[in-house]
Amino acid sequence: MASNGNGSMTMNGNGLAKIQTHKKHSNEICHDDSGPTVKAQTIAELHSLQKKRSAPTTPIEGTQTPFATLSEEERHRQQLKSISASLASLTRETGPKVVKGDPARKSETPRVSHEHHIAPTIVVTDSALKFTHVLYNLSPAELYEQAIKYEKGSFITSSGALATLSGAKTGRSPRDKRVVKDDDTENELWWGKGSPNIEMDEHTFMVNRERAVDYLNSLDKVYVNDQFLNWDPENKIKVRIVSARAYHSLFMHNMCIRPTPEELENFGTPDFTIYNAGQFPCNRYTHYMTSSTSIDLHLARREMVILGTQYAGEMKKGLFSVMHYLMPKRHILSLHSGCNIGKDGDVALFFGLSGTGKTTLSTDHNRYLIGDDEHCWSETGVSNIEGGCYAKCIDLSKEKEPDIFNAIRFGTVLENVVFDEHTRQVDYSDKSVTENTRAAYPIEYIPNALLPCVGPHPKNVILLACDAFGVLPPVSKLNLAQTMYHFISGYTALVAGTEDGIKEPQATFSACFGAAFIMLHPTKYAAMLAEKMQKHGATGWLVNTGWSGGSYGYGSRIKLPYTRKIIDAIHSGNLLNANYQKTEIFGLEIPTALEGVPSEILEPVNMWSDKKAYKETLLKLAGLFKKNFETFTNYKIGKDSKLTEEILAAGPIF
Numbered sequence: 255m256a257s258n259g260n261g262s263m264t265m266n267g268n269g270l271a272k273i274q275t276h277k278k279h280s281n282e283i284c285h286d287d288s289g290p291t292v293k294a295q296t297i298a299e300l301h302s303l304q305k306k307r308s309a310p311t312t313p314i315e316g317t318q319t320p321f322a323t324l325s326e327e328e329r330h331r332q333q334l335k336s337i338s339a340s341l342a343s344l345t346r347e348t349g350p351k352v353v354k355g356d357p358a359r360k361s362e363t364p365r366v367s368h369e370h371h372i373a374p375t376i377v378v379t380d381s382a383l384k385f386t387h388v389l390y391n392l393s394p395a396e397l398y399e400q401a402i403k404y405e406k407g408s409f410i411t412s413s414g415a416l417a418t419l420s421g422a423k424t425g426r427s428p429r430d431k432r433v434v435k436d437d438d439t440e441n442e443l444w445w446g447k448g449s450p451n452i453e454m455d456e457h458t459f460m461v462n463r464e465r466a467v468d469y470l471n472s473l474d475k476v477y478v479n480d481q482f483l484n485w486d487p488e489n490k491i492k493v494r495i496v497s498a499r500a501y502h503s504l505f506m507h508n509m510c511i512r513p514t515p516e517e518l519e520n521f522g523t524p525d526f527t528i529y530n531a532g533q534f535p536c537n538r539y540t541h542y543m544t545s546s547t548s549i550d551l552h553l554a555r556r557e558m559v560i561l562g563t564q565y566a567g568e569m570k571k572g573l574f575s576v577m578h579y580l581m582p583k584r585h586i587l588s589l590h591s592g593c594n595i596g597k598d599g600d601v602a603l604f605f606g607l608s609g610t611g612k613t614t615l616s617t618d619h620n621r622y623l624i625g626d627d628e629h630c631w632s633e634t635g636v637s638n639i640e641g642g643c644y645a646k647c648i649d650l651s652k653e654k655e656p657d658i659f660n661a662i663r664f665g666t667v668l669e670n671v672v673f674d675e676h677t678r679q680v681d682y683s684d685k686s687v688t689e690n691t692r693a694a695y696p697i698e699y700i701p702n703a704l705l706p707c708v709g710p711h712p713k714n715v716i717l718l719a720c721d722a723f724g725v726l727p728p729v730s731k732l733n734l735a736q737t738m739y740h741f742i743s744g745y746t747a748l749v750a751g752t753e754d755g756i757k758e759p760q761a762t763f764s765a766c767f768g769a770a771f772i773m774l775h776p777t778k779y780a781a782m783l784a785e786k787m788q789k790h791g792a793t794g795w796l797v798n799t800g801w802s803g804g805s806y807g808y809g810s811r812i813k814l815p816y817t818r819k820i821i822d823a824i825h826s827g828n829l830l831n832a833n834y835q836k837t838e839i840f841g842l843e844i845p846t847a848l849e850g851v852p853s854e855i856l857e858p859v860n861m862w863s864d865k866k867a868y869k870e871t872l873l874k875l876a877g878l879f880k881k882n883f884e885t886f887t888n889y890k891i892g893k894d895s896k897l898t899e900e901i902l903a904a905g906p907i908f
């Protein structure tokens with residue numbers, strides 16, 4: 255009988271090996287208790303040793319805020335009071351009783367103490383008797399645990415990302431987005447044809463708010479995120495997001511700017527609050543409701559209510575709408591654009607609708623990323639509104655987009671992707687759940703992100719259009735009037751998925767490349783853009799990231815490496831000095847040659863075998879542009895009426 259050296263075995267009478275547990279030599283390592291023992295008498299004590307309290311729990315020395323003088327206990331009480339106030343509803347005289355911590359972990363959560371709940375003054379209903387546990391600014395690791403434990407469809411993928419399902423809705427629902435029309439917003443906002451602002455009255459908002467808040471209060475626990483928007487320190491907005499899912503909390507953790515522990519200690523009252531009760535529908539008997547989904551914005555109350563959709567992008571883009579209202583009031587232009595900066599400090603903006611390439615092209619290994627989707631342009635330069643990126647994942651590959659691919663790791667939320675049930679390897683080509691698969695990651699997951707995410711005034715303004723007709727040139731240089739014409743038109747062919755219900759590309763015009771998010775009339779933003787571009791000498795470009803050699807279904811999409819070469823030539827300044835020729839109908843200036851790109855693709859007609867079909871398609875698109883622009887012909891843009899005339903003349907002529 256062999257001995258393994260950890261003890262010795264002998265045969266007993268029954269033929270079974272008898273294990274001798276006594277020590278033969280004192281220096282032999284053979285026992286459970288040979289190592290140092292833990293300093294715990296019970297399993298519970300052992301578990302309590304595992305977690306140490308997060309720093310800082312005491313005020314930072316020298317901070318001159320009112321909070322700095324408060325005790326930790328008092329600050330904690332005020333924080334809960336503020337959250338309780340956020341969750342106040344008519345079923346109670348005050349906000350609910352809120353306690354910090356996971357209800358499932360009562361025994362191990364030292365923060366659940368009776369001093370720390372906010373009690374109502376009058377008990378009106380049973381709901382007033384219950385506690386609502388608040389999971390406040392949890393870390394990604396904590397949110398992973400919550401999601402995996404409580405939310406079906408949550409899994410860790412092989413790269414460490416959290417795979418989640420957004421439920422029945424896998425894209426935004428723009429037709430269900432409503433804005434309260436009151437005496438102020440009636441005059442301030444853009445209403446009517448083409449506007450994204452579908453009206454509702456204050457009373458209906460309150461009905462939906464109450465529904466959302468009561469739903470949230472009925473739960474054992476809610477997630478609360480206190481975060482910031484806008485990297486410009488002068489124009490930072492404090493946002494609070496109350497939600498029912500760890501998925502939503504982690505998504506916003508990634509997408510908004512994350513406060514430092516000190517900033518969180520001194521957060522105070524939020525400037526804007528989202529109530530996300532997306533699992534719960536709106537009541538279709540409620541006035542204005544046309545479906546069971548409603549995303550409601552009340553600017554005066556600084557609140558947004560989400561019912562009937564769990565698609566997390568509603569929160570991100572909902573806050574973007576708010577910025578499109580708040581920032582212009584401060585003479586700051588809000589932009590639906592990506593933004594990056596070169597080593598020499600040259601900033602480029604990438605405007606475009608969903609799927610046109612903002613995220614892909616602003617994430618450029620040779621440049622620093624400022625942001626992929628939402629920016630502000632102020633008197634001092636550009637700033638990102640967000641703290642993260644939201645990339646499309648369909649057909650994502652490590653070879654084609656390494657930076658985005660590598661950002662999909664621990665902490666990243668992966669929406670609606672399909673993966674191998676055993677290896678948890680994601681199949682990015684699988685559209686079984688949706689075409690609009692997405693990854694939300696903190697901006698610092700991109701290796702060359704610029705932190706803080708701010709830069710000087712832009713040098714190039716790139717308008718991206720994914721032209722499904724295949725007639726727009728891959729790149730055109732625009733004069734200011736043309737830039738404004740195309741900015742106001744906001745043309746693209748919507749690529750499947752992001753907006754609910756769209757399955758095939760179709761021509762779309764969306765003013766300012768983001769009509770779904772703007773709050774004021776498009777000409778307000780256009781005038782600001784024109785003024786800023788003029789003042790800072792920025793050049794406008796139109797880049798078609800869509801089809802070549804035929805329309806969708808016949809031609810093919812322009813290869814990403816070619817588009818990247820075009821963008822490189824814009825950044826370097828080389829394209830500015832190229833030879834140009836003018837196209838018919840649209841009157842666009844197109845380069846005759848460009849390094850790294852086959853010259854024949856630069857002029858779309860070359861790529862079409864059927865020249866007659868090309869001409870017909872070109873005229874068809876020109877007609878659509880013309881028809882779309884009719885809405886704007888009666889508006890003056892800025893103070894300069896000459897510019898307005900030039901803009902009107904900068905469209906297709908036929």
Ligand SMILES: Nc1ncnc2c1ncn2[C@@H]1O[C@H](COP(=O)(O)OP(=O)(O)O)[C@@H](O)[C@H]1O
Pocket residue numbers: 606607608609610611612613614615626645646647648799800811812813814815817
């Ligand atoms: N020539 C091209 N230029 C830009 N993107 C392209 C091109 N060809 C294919 N694509 C794909 O199109 C999608 C562009 O989407 P994305 O960058 O997320 O747009 P946005 O951020 O504007 O919504 C990506 O999936 C990208 O891989």
Ligand SMILES: C=C(OP(=O)(O)O)C(=O)O
Pocket residue numbers: 426567570571607608609612613627644752
């Ligand atoms: C989140 C979105 O952004 P984009 O598709 O422009 O990246 C959206 O439009 O819903």
Ligand SMILES: [Ca+2]
Pocket residue numbers: 607608609
């Ligand atoms: Ca978009």
Ligand SMILES: [Mn+2]
Pocket residue numbers: 612613614626627644645646
């Ligand atoms: Mn994007």
